[in-house]
Amino acid sequence: MSHSREQWVGTADALLGAAWRYGSPDQAFLDLPGRPSRSGVRSDGLEGYARTFLAAAFRTAHGEDPHNWLERYAAGLAAGTAGEWPAIFDVGQPMVESASVALGLRLTKPWLWDKLPEAVQDRAEAWLREALRHVPAANNWYFFPYTVASFLEAAGRGDDETRRAQDRAMELLEGWYVGDGWYSDGDGRAFDHYNGWALHLYPALDAHLNGRPITTHLREHLKSFHLLFGADGAPLYFGRSLTYRFAAASAVALGAVTGETPLSPGHSRHLIGKTLQYFLDRGSLSDGLLSLGWHGPHEAGLQPYSGPASPYWASKAFVCLLAGPDHPLWTAREESPDEDQTLALPGPGFLIRRHNGVTRLHNHGSDHVRPFEGEYATEDDPLYSRFAYSTTSGPTSKHNVADNHISLVVRGDRSVRRRIHPLGAADNWAASWHRPVFDANQPMVPGLRIESVTAVWGDQELRIHRVIGAPPGTRAELTGWATDLPSPLVGVRGWTGEESRTAPQGTAFTTTTKVPVLTADVEGTVTLAAVSVLDGTVAEADWDARVDEILLLTLDDPDRDTTARPGGA
Structure with a gap:
């Protein structure tokens, strides 16, 4: 048309x-x-x-x-x-x-x-x-x-x-x-x-x-x-x-x-x-x-x-x-755009992937936290805090299970991601870290943080999260896309449990939806990895080896700038 x-x-x-x-x-x-x-x-x-x-x-x-x-x-x-x-x-x-x-x-x-x-x-x-x-x-x-x-x-x-x-x-x-x-x-x-x-x-x-x-x-x-x-x-x-x-x-x-x-x-x-x-x-x-x-x-x-x-x-x-x-x-003659592009933007901390007519944004830089709110503002903002957004799906309500999110559960309190600290973006990856923030009953856990990387190939998304300083009894939970499309979330490293949870308020695209969830018990420093697909199936690949390759480019790169993180660690 x-x-x-x-x-x-x-x-x-x-x-x-x-x-x-x-x-x-x-x-x-x-x-x-x-x-x-x-x-x-x-x-x-x-x-x-x-x-x-x-x-x-x-x-x-x-x-x-x-x-x-x-x-x-x-x-x-x-x-x-x-x-x-x-x-x-x-x-x-x-x-x-x-x-x-x-x-x-x-x-x-x-x-x-x-x-x-x-x-x-x-x-x-x-x-x-x-x-x-x-x-x-x-x-x-x-x-x-x-x-x-x-x-x-x-x-x-x-x-x-x-x-x-x-x-x-x-x-x-x-x-x-x-x-x-x-x-x-x-x-x-x-x-x-x-x-x-x-x-x-x-x-x-x-x-x-x-x-x-x-x-x-x-x-x-x-x-x-x-x-x-x-x-x-x-x-x-x-x-x-x-x-x-x-x-x-x-x-x-x-x-x-x-x-x-x-x-x-x-x-x-x-x-x-x-x-x-x-x-x-x-x-x-x-x-x-x-x-x-x-x-x-x-x-x-x-x-x-x-x-x-x-x-x-x-x-x-x-x-x-x-x-x-x-x-x-x-x-001028109307032109359709190129359907297959990947673009990393270190300024805002974005990784953009356009594939098969759908755009996904992997968010490692936008958080909408006002400066006066400080590091430990506790209210989740689904429109900014999630790790991924797309043109065919919307985030779940703050009152439902959070999609595209990693949370830690410590003594019954579940964390949210608020202030995001970019660690870089290039080629097919973007990385950031954040402090898991809990409610007023447990405002912080000293030394606890999560470093995260997303890397993409086609419609495949490798999501790596390094939990640092987790106290005994901590449970980690990773969620995938909230959509009625076939959207698998498959553990690659560290995840031991798998389930699905309902978001009864749905999204802007669907009246109700289910969200895939991976779980694991964690303590100290643990690296977790999973593959997510918005609409399709997980490809046959040596994903565990890809985890190590991406970590060498990002979190384990000895030449990367660590001055933005506490203690330079």
């Missing part, structure tokens, strides 16, 4: 038409049905206005507005800034939405902003400027005031305050860069889709609209990021806010629009089109509205800040419409 610009235009119009059935009489709010967020219904209604405005802005950015969407948003802006919209405050949801409002106004400036009465412009500026005067969350949120400032400058209302907001965001972004085109989402090691739909998108789009060079390593990012999609268009199920769905393709689209991409126009069109179609074909719409979930509704995968209009950050993918009908993104 060939994907076209008309498909994207038609989808934007259909989404906007369905959402506007819930517009308030003054058009300042879109009060979509569903559970309210923790921010309250007025904030949720603003979110409905702002996020759909972003879709309308990309849809009409070339001056084509046959459905008069911009009339509605102009009326809503006039009413909202007359006291209807909630005020912007520190680390509050209205600050998030101010960026979508500002970017929408910037993209449609000749047809909306320039035609507003000066009094409405002044009120809008006053509301937006509060984003520059309040504190964002310590992550990608700094690009919300950045985007507001960028619009005010484009509207001839820039000053020292707007320039400070822009400079501060870019200064922080530079400090969050770890290499390979990847940024951490704030201090620490949080790598996920926010790289594409926020940390690259806002500053790179601003530079493009201003005719300046793009300085966010977007091209380098897309060298690896484009692999995080399955052949069917599914984005990797990894990280938070996954209800934004096809927003995952926005960085690919922006790369094509700006030319700042290693991908051909035909490859980019194929990828973004498949991603859009993936969700449209799998129940993401309910009565024309994007639901809170992945395919359909999926409560377990949501965050507390998610409200009925949250999924409409998917609007960011419509950045592709900035490419006009004659752009190579739409005129």
Whole structure:
């Protein structure tokens, strides 16, 4: 199936038409049905206005507005800034939405902003400027005031305050860069889709609209990021806010629009089109509205800040419409990507394997542990802490057995993996270590740690874990993929027990699932190894010899840097 610009235009119009059935009489709010967020219904209604405005802005950015969407948003802006919209405050949801409002106004400036009465412009500026005067969350949120400032400058209302907001965001972004085109989402090691739909998108789009060079390593990012999609268009199920769905393709689209991409126009069109179609074909719409979930509704995968209009950050993918009908993104021959690739990324600590149309990410670097939480934060985060993620499976709920995980059970308490310390990634392997963290009744075991390596060949995954400092009576448990696909987990070294456990809450891909489990009693220092396959069978091979080969390259390499680990051991 060939994907076209008309498909994207038609989808934007259909989404906007369905959402506007819930517009308030003054058009300042879109009060979509569903559970309210923790921010309250007025904030949720603003979110409905702002996020759909972003879709309308990309849809009409070339001056084509046959459905008069911009009339509605102009009326809503006039009413909202007359006291209807909630005020912007520190680390509050209205600050998030101010960026979508500002970017929408910037993209449609000749047809909306320039035609507003000066009094409405002044009120809008006053509301937006509060984003520059309040504190964002310590992550990608700094690009919300950045985007507001960028619009005010484009509207001839820039000053020292707007320039400070822009400079501060870019200064922080530079400090969050770890290499390979990847940024951490704030201090620490949080790598996920926010790289594409926020940390690259806002500053790179601003530079493009201003005719300046793009300085966010977007091209380098897309060298690896484009692999995080399955052949069917599914984005990797990894990280938070996954209800934004096809927003995952926005960085690919922006790369094509700006030319700042290693991908051909035909490859980019194929990828973004498949991603859009993936969700449209799998129940993401309910009565024309994007639901809170992945395919359909999926409560377990949501965050507390998610409200009925949250999924409409998917609007960011419509950045592709900035490419006009004659752009190579739409005129070049569509191209399917190479199906078989392996890429190690030492910066974020990732090992990416794309094979038979499915991408697996082996995670040895992203943990989403905030610096102030310290080494022993005890809450499991399934969206970041697991050793592996894919485009055909999702992690289990924190209330179910953890998939793709190694845990230690000491005196009845089961450990979780929180802060991850990368040890390197190259060729077909990635390695890390972590301290097993227990609950408040047993916060730590002195000297206890686990060193881990994943190595891949085709669809085969060799998982090696060296447990160091295990007290007597410790049980180790290793789990595999949570999926209804045939997914064996076979012990190679050290494992003595094998079982299967049910995850009754399932995943975003299946309503319920079973997870394979290996077990062993361990004490002191023990090396454990297993082979896992997401969809297939374990190959005939001398896996025990491969364990020694990989250990010599990684954990047992006498030349590797050990300074990052306690005691240099």
